[in-house]
Amino acid sequence: MLSRVAESLYWMSRYVERAEHTTRLIAVKLESMIEQTHEESHASWRRVVAALSAEKHAKDAAISYDFTNILTFERANPSALLLSLRNARDNARQVREQLSTEVWEHLNRLYLRLQPITIDAIWVHHPARLFREILEDMHALEGVTNSTLSHGEGWYFLELGRHIERAQLIGRMLDAHFGATQAAAPKYFDWLVLLKFCTAFEPYCKAHTAALKPDTIAEFLLFDAEFPHSLRFSVDRVCDALTRVAPGAAPARRAAVERLAGRLKAAVDFGQIDELMGGGLAPYLAEITHQCEQIHTSLYASYIVYGAETVL
């Protein structure tokens, strides 16, 4: 596979994952608002903003209208939903011939649908509805991605992008809820919302009943091996995908990135929640994020931007 193509697939997938995550956070937030006081709602919005790394752009936001607008449409905010979708689509356009018609058309339609919409147009009646519908479209996109593309090298680059992005998003999400920087301590309802932010409410209840305990929630979102939005699940997918990409690359070229992924897997496989909850969670999450960035850099050096002299 062309290195440039691998790069575009990887970024397309990262942006799609980011867009889906953003959409879900806004949908859940807007739907849960009616159960909250103004102060609770504001604190909750602040956590959403922190989870999406949009603090700088949302510092003057006061009401839900502002938050929704900044997180969805604000051009200056690089993590705004519309920008993530546009970036995903721009990358897809670069590798149009590598994608199936279904994948391209789903993504293209998704962008074309949101692109002309303004905050005022959706704010009049039930704004959460739009985000729910977009979320459904994103699930459909994921479905056709899995069912219409061959699960070859390109698909594994999509997997790498998706799960490297997801691992980092989970880290930030937990940091926003458990970290020292939070505006107000979360209450029961906030833990429920956290699970919904991660599509984890029903799976969590099945595993641990509806008794919502912060430690158990953190453990579930970090270390559950079967839940697809847990850190561990994503790290496993990254490790697996790395063995499938660049099938013809010499072992020496694979070594660096595979070693980094193995180290991350060990950190997750042997993590203990009771060791972390005594104040060790924030540095642990920072370390995980750092390791994800190292894997990204090493992936580039091995497969995307290597010099000709290293292989001839």
Added chain:
Amino acid sequence: MQQGALADDQATPMPRPDGAYANYALGAPYDEMFARDGTVREHYAALAERLATLPPEELYRRQQACELSFLHQGITFTVYSDAQATERIIPTDLLPRIVTAAEWARIERGLKQRIGALNLFLRDVYGDARVLRDGIVPRSMIYGSRHYRREMRELSVPHGAYVNVCGSDLVRNEAGDFVVLEDNLRVPSGVSYMLANRDVVRRAFPAVFRRMGVRAIEHYPRELLTTLRSLAPFHEDVSIAVLTPGVFNSAYFEHAFLARQMGVELVEGRDLLVNDNVVYTRTTSGLKRIDVIYRRIDDDFIDPLIFREDSSLGVPGLFNAYRAGNVMIANALGTGIADDKALYAYVPRLIRYYLAEEPVLNNVETFLCREEKSLSHVLANLDTLVVKAVGESGGYGMLVGPHASRAERDEFAQKIRADPENYIAQPTIQLSTAPTFVDGVVEPRHVDLRPFILQGEETVIVPGALTRVALKRGSLVVNSSQGGGSKDTWVLAG
């Protein structure tokens, strides 16, 4: 009467018995659907019948469906007018343009003959230059052309096919015969629209399509692949790539489309590198050799070491790899000398010279001011002719005689006398019209016809074409950048 009822009545007028083309004005010398007496030509009968049963709002709905389909597929070009680039679709007209089997047979024969002669000419010019020694074409026209590539001298290309993909523009003259308006021998585009139009228009008229026996064109990508493969010196495991300037090029959709349909790699200049005169792509698994490049980049930009050094689209060292025979490039470089405005006038003579045949398809009558007899004719008839400067394009350096003032004509005559070699003249050409669905009604619009000819080991023409249509009433400009659209073209089996 209530206002609401009035508005409803206006919104949905009753379809009239004579259908959608009640106000169809026949003005052009030749209309594709209607004969001069207003009767429907036989090969349009089935379509006309179907149209008569469709109310305008149903046509409108199908037109919308076509446009939406293009938008969703991303068949768009980008207009960089303001800070925000907008994406537009090239309008596709719902109503197909129909070509009879007999007409097509002649077009096919004529174009094969023409590309054959042009390729022989290119081989000659870059080889022995017999055609120049025999005085068929003046030397200054070749060696003075900015499309002449000295670097191509004495370089043999596979099967003598310099032009592997050609798109020739045909129009109907006033007698209804197809004539060639120009040849595009460098990097012709539009074939993806031929295929995409078919895809949507066939869906709009499925029953008529089946009944009329329209010939298939879907095998074009396979034929292109076969043509490209035939250029490689060895026939197994040939590695082919389509070279595009990138996603910002207006024809990017086509480049990606063809690569996908052929199942070959789409590459940009930055994906390729040359080492020891061998071309490689940079892949995740290492470097991979490339044998044939279907390039959609102009000569000037293909290799900054040989041609324009400021080009970032090309590949340094590509031309030397080509000269060394390690990679094949389609179309070959330097084909532009055979499609400029002055050489065009010589094509009928080239056909006679190389093939000893009469041209099947005529040119539009062209007067070369460099020839004394023509010069005096041109100067005497400036009020009826279109005069073009050879080196210019896009309407620059042009005099449209019938629309020019006396003073403008006199001034232009001075220019022609001062540098006759730089000018050619043609009678004003009236393109034929075809029924086109515009703003809810069917009206005549001017059309041309661009079939695509492939030449490698074999010469192949897929029975179809891009029909370009000038959507503005009365306009003769079919270019997509200036308000042109396109139509599906149905070539009938018999």
